[in-house]
Amino acid sequence: MHNKNCTCWxxxxxxxxxxxxxxxxxxxxxxxxQDSGDGGEAxxxxxxxxxxxxxxxxxxxxxxxxxxxxxxxxxxxxxxDMRVMILGMDGYLGWTLALWLANLGCKISGVDSFARxxxxxxxxxxxxxxxxxxxxxxxxxxxxxGLDNIQxxxxxxxxxxxxxxxFIEEVRPEAIVHYGECPSAPYSMIxxxxxxxxxxxxxxxxxxxxxxxxxxxxEASLIKLGTMGEYGTPLTGRxxxxxMFPADAVLKWGDREWSLGGELTPRDPPSFYHVSKxxxxxxxxxxxxxxWLRSYDVMQGIIYGVHTPxxxxxxxxxxxxxxxxxxxxxxxxxxTQAVVGFPLTVFGSGEQIRGLIALEDAMQCxxxxxxxxxxxxxxDVVNQMSSYCSVRQLADxxxxxxxxxxxxxxxxxxxxxxxxxxxxxxxxxVYNKLPDRLGFxxxxxxxxxxxxxxELLTQPHIKARLEENKHLIxxxxxxxxxxxxxxxxxxxEEVKYEPRVAVYGS
Ligand code: USQ
Numbered sequence: 335m336h337n338k339n340c341t342c343w344x345x346x347x348x349x350x351x352x353x354x355x356x357x358x359x360x361x362x363x364x365x366x367x368q369d370s371g372d373g374g375e376a377x378x379x380x381x382x383x384x385x386x387x388x389x390x391x392x393x394x395x396x397x398x399x400x401x402x403x404x405x406x407x408x409x410x411x412x413x414x415d416m417r418v419m420i421l422g423m424d425g426y427l428g429w430t431l432a433l434w435l436a437n438l439g440c441k442i443s444g445v446d447s448f449a450r451x452x453x454x455x456x457x458x459x460x461x462x463x464x465x466x467x468x469x470x471x472x473x474x475x476x477x478x479x480g481l482d483n484i485q486x487x488x489x490x491x492x493x494x495x496x497x498x499x500x501f502i503e504e505v506r507p508e509a510i511v512h513y514g515e516c517p518s519a520p521y522s523m524i525x526x527x528x529x530x531x532x533x534x535x536x537x538x539x540x541x542x543x544x545x546x547x548x549x550x551x552x553e554a555s556l557i558k559l560g561t562m563g564e565y566g567t568p569l570t571g572r573x574x575x576x577x578m579f580p581a582d583a584v585l586k587w588g589d590r591e592w593s594l595g596g597e598l599t600p601r602d603p604p605s606f607y608h609v610s611k612x613x614x615x616x617x618x619x620x621x622x623x624x625x626w627l628r629s630y631d632v633m634q635g636i637i638y639g640v641h642t643p644x645x646x647x648x649x650x651x652x653x654x655x656x657x658x659x660x661x662x663x664x665x666x667x668x669x670t671q672a673v674v675g676f677p678l679t680v681f682g683s684g685e686q687i688r689g690l691i692a693l694e695d696a697m698q699c700x701x702x703x704x705x706x707x708x709x710x711x712x713x714d715v716v717n718q719m720s721s722y723c724s725v726r727q728l729a730d731x732x733x734x735x736x737x738x739x740x741x742x743x744x745x746x747x748x749x750x751x752x753x754x755x756x757x758x759x760x761x762x763x764v765y766n767k768l769p770d771r772l773g774f775x776x777x778x779x780x781x782x783x784x785x786x787x788x789e790l791l792t793q794p795h796i797k798a799r800l801e802e803n804k805h806l807i808x809x810x811x812x813x814x815x816x817x818x819x820x821x822x823x824x825x826x827e828e829v830k831y832e833p834r835v836a837v838y839g840s
Contacts, residue, residue, distance in 0.1 A: 336773040337410040337706040338399040344707045346508035346553050347384040347403065347413070348393055407438055409698060410705035410773065415483075417505055418704060419443045421491055421543065422513030424468060425450050427559070427637070427696065429653045431511060433644035434697045435704070436481040443505045444468075445498065445514065447490035449535075450654070453521060454661050459806050461654035462670060462799045463640065463790065474650035492539040495546075502550050509704045510551075512543060512558045515614075519563070519605035519753070520811045521660040529606040536610035537617070544621040555707040556629040557700060558618055560611050562689045562719060562763065564633060566602025571760035575599050576767055577615075577631060577715020604755050605813070622713035629712075630703045634696065635689025635719030635763075638665035639783040640790050642694045653693075655791075657800065659809040665690070665780075667807070668729055669787045672736040672744050674800045676807050677825060682751030684726030687761040689719030692778035702772040717765040720776035728780075730829065735784040737831045740792060745828050750820040752812040 342348045380393035384403050398404040404411035418435055422428040423444030436442050446468070454460060466474070468486050475481040489497045491514050502510075515536040516522070522532040540558070547556060565574045575583075581595035598619065601612045614631075621627050645653055656662040657670035668678045691699070699718050708714050723731075726746075733744035751757060768774035790796060808819045 335399070335406065335410045336702065336771060338397060340398045340706060342380055342382065342391075342393040342396050342401070343709055345382075345398070345401075345404075345413070346555060346707055347382050348553055349381040349383055350378060350393065350553075350710065407701075407705070409438075409701040412438060412440070412701075412705050413508060414439070416440045416704070417443065417508045419445065419502065419505060419507035419510045420513065421445050421510065422450075422515070423486060424448055425513055426654050426656075427693075428511075428513045429471065430642055430645060430693060431513070431697055431700055432484055433475060433479065433481065433651065434642055435701065436475070436484050437479060437644055438701065440483070442484040443501065443507060444484060444486040445489045445491065445501065446486070447488060447494075449490070449516070450661075453516065453518070454656060454658065457521075457658050457660050457806065459656065459658035459661070459803050460799070462657050462796060462803060463652050463655040464649070464796070464799070465652060465654045466650050470650055474648050478648040478651065479644060491542060492535055495542050498542070499546050499550070502546055506551055507554050509555050509557060509707070510543070510547065511700065511704070512540065512556060514539060515559065515610070516607065518660045519607045520809065522605055522607035522610070523813050524811050532607050533610045533613070536607075537613045540614050541617055544617060544627065547627055548621065548625040552625060552627060553710070555704070556618065556627060557703050558614065558629055558631050560615060560631045560633045560715075561608060562633045562635045562717060563605075563608045564601045564603055564612050564615060565599065566604055567687070567756050567759040567761060568600075568602065569756060569759055571762060573762040573764050574717065575764050576717045577633065604753065619713045622711055626711045628708040628710055629714070630708060631713065631715045632700075632703070633715060633717045635691050635717075635722070636663050636665065637691055637693055637696055638663060639693035639778065639787060641778070641783065641786045642697055657803055658806040659811060664688070664725060665728055665732070665784070666787070668732040669736075669784055670791060670800050671807060672732050672742055673788065673791045673797055674804050675743075676804060677745040677747035678729045678732060679807065679809070679820075680725055680729050680746060680748050681753065681809075681820075682748070682757040684729065684748060684757070685724050686755060686757045687722055687724050687759070689717070689722045689763050689765070690780065691719045692776070692780075692783045694778050695720050695774075695776045698777065699768050699772075699774050702768065702774055706772055716767045717763055718768060719763065719765050721780065722761060722763060723780075731780050732784055733829045734831050735781050736788060737829065738833055739785055740788050741833065742788075743828050746826040747822050748824040748826070749808070749822050752809045752816075752820055754813040
C-alpha cells in the first residue's frame with residue numbers, strides 16, 4: 335500500500351498540540367520533531383480526535399498500517415467512514431466521485447448550486463446523457479447500490495458562504511474535494527460579463543473555502559482541481575514539471591546561477607478560465623503557508639468517458655455529458671459528433687498536444703490522493719493524466735473505433751481555430767507522482783473508453799438528444815471577440831477502416 339508508512343502527522347484526525355513554530359510552515363516533519371534542546375523531548379505532540387484514549391503522543395509514532403482507523407482498500411488505506419465533502423457534487427466529476435467514494439465506505443457530504451445545469455442551459459444545450467434531479471439520484475443510489483451514506487445541500491459557495499460555513503461546521507469533513515468551479519475556457523471568453531463571472535466565481539469561491547478551512551477544519555486536506563492548461567505549452571520545450579521545479583533545477587543567467595528547486599514553475603494560461611485556475615494555485619499555496627493547511631493541487635488533463643461501475647449500474651445514476659462548444663471537452667465532443675454523422679471538428683492544424691485521462695482513472699487518482707493526505711502546511715501538486723496525444727490523433731482514434739466496431743462512417747474536418755493557442759509545439763509533461771508514489775495504475779485505454787461511450791451514445795433515446803444539440807457543435811466564440819461560426823479549412827475524406835472481428839471494451 336502506497337500510504338502504509340504515513341503517520342498521524344498526515345492524518346486529518348490529528349489534533350496537534352504544543353509549540354508549533356509557524357515560521358517553519360511547509361517544512362518537513364523533521365523540523366518539528368527535532369530535539370528541542372532541553373532534554374531530548376519531541377518538540378510537538380498530538381491527540382487523536384478519533385481515539386482520544388491514546389492521550390498525548392508523538393504524531394510520527396503510529397503508521398496508517400498500524401492504526402485500526404485506517405483500513406485497506408484497493409487504493410490504499412482509507413479512514414473508516416471518512417468524512418469527505420465534495421464541492422460541485424452535481425457535476426460530471428462530482429457525481430461520479432460521490433458514488434465511487436460512497437461505495438468505498440466514505441461518508442459523503444455534497445454541495446452544489448446546480449450552476450452547471452444553468453450554464454449549459456444558457457448556451458441553449460443540455461446534457462446529452464439524461465440526468466436526474468439530485469433527489470432522484472440519491473434515491474437511485476440507495477435503491478440500486480445500497481448507498482445511504484451520501485447527503486446533499488444546495489449551496490452556492492460564493493454567494494451563500496454562511497450556509498457553507500454551517501455545513502462544514504456540522505460535518506467537520508476530513509477531506510474536501512473542490513470541483514465547484516466553472517470549467518469552461520470558451521465560456522470565459524464569450525465577453526466581459528462571462529470572463530468576470532468565471533474569475534469571480536472560481537477565484538473568490540475558492541478563497542472563501544480556504545478561510546473556512548482555516549477557521550473550522552485546518553487539519554482536513556483540500557484536493558483542489560486545477561488543470562494541465564495552467565502551464566500552457568512552452569515553445570522552448572521546457573518540461574511541464576509537477577507544479578514546482580525539481581530540487582536540482584537551476585536558473586543560469588550570464589555567469590551566475592541560482593537554485594530553482596521547490597519554486598512554482600511559470601504558468602501560461604490559454605484563456606481567462608485557465609487564468610482563474612492559476613490565481614487559485616497562488617491562493618491555495620499561500621493559504622498552506624500562512625495557516626498550515628494541506629492541499630493537493632490537481633493539474634488534470636482533459637477528461638473523457640462515461641464509465642465507472644457505479645454509473646453503469648442504472649440509467650438514473652449516469653453522469654452528465656456535454657457536446658456544445660463551451661462545456662464539451664474534445665474527446666467527448668468527437669464521439670458525439672461521430673454518432674450524429676457530423677465531421678469531427680479538429681481546430682487549426684490539429685497538431686496541438688494535450689494530456690488526457692479517462693473518467694474512471696481520474697476517480698482512482700482522487701481516491702489515492704484522499705488516502706495519502708499531505709503533511710500540515712504542505713502544498714503539493716500532481717499532474718493527473720495517463721497519456722497524451724495530438725487532437726488529430728484523438729480524431730483518428732474516434733474514427734477508428736466508430737467505423738471498425740460500430741460501422742459508423744466518420745469524416746474528419748479541419749476548421750479555423752477560434753482560440754489563441756500554439757498548434758505546433760513541443761510537449762513534455764512530467765506525471766510521475768501518482769504512479770510512482772501513490773500507486774496509480776491506469777485501467778482504461780483511450781480506445782476502450784471511446785468504445786464504451788459509443789455503446790451508450792448510440793442508444794436511440796440518447797442519439798435523439800444528440801440530434802437536438804447538433805446545431806451547437808460548431809464553435810462561435812472566438813478568443814479575438816468575433817462572433818461567427820468557424821469555417822472549414824479542409825475535409826479529410828471518410829477514413830476507411832476494416833471492420834474488426836474482435837471487440838474492444840472488455
Ligand atoms: N479542440 C478541437 N476541437 C474541438 C474542441 C477542442 O480541436 O471541437 C481542441 C482545442 O483547440 C484544444 C484542445 O482540443 O487545443 C482541448 O480543448 P478542450 O475544449 O477539450 O479543453 P480545454 O478548453 O483546454 O479545457 C478542458 C476543460 C477544462 C480543463 C482542461 C484540461 O474544459 O476544465 O481544465 O480541459 S487542459 O486542456 O489540459 O487545460
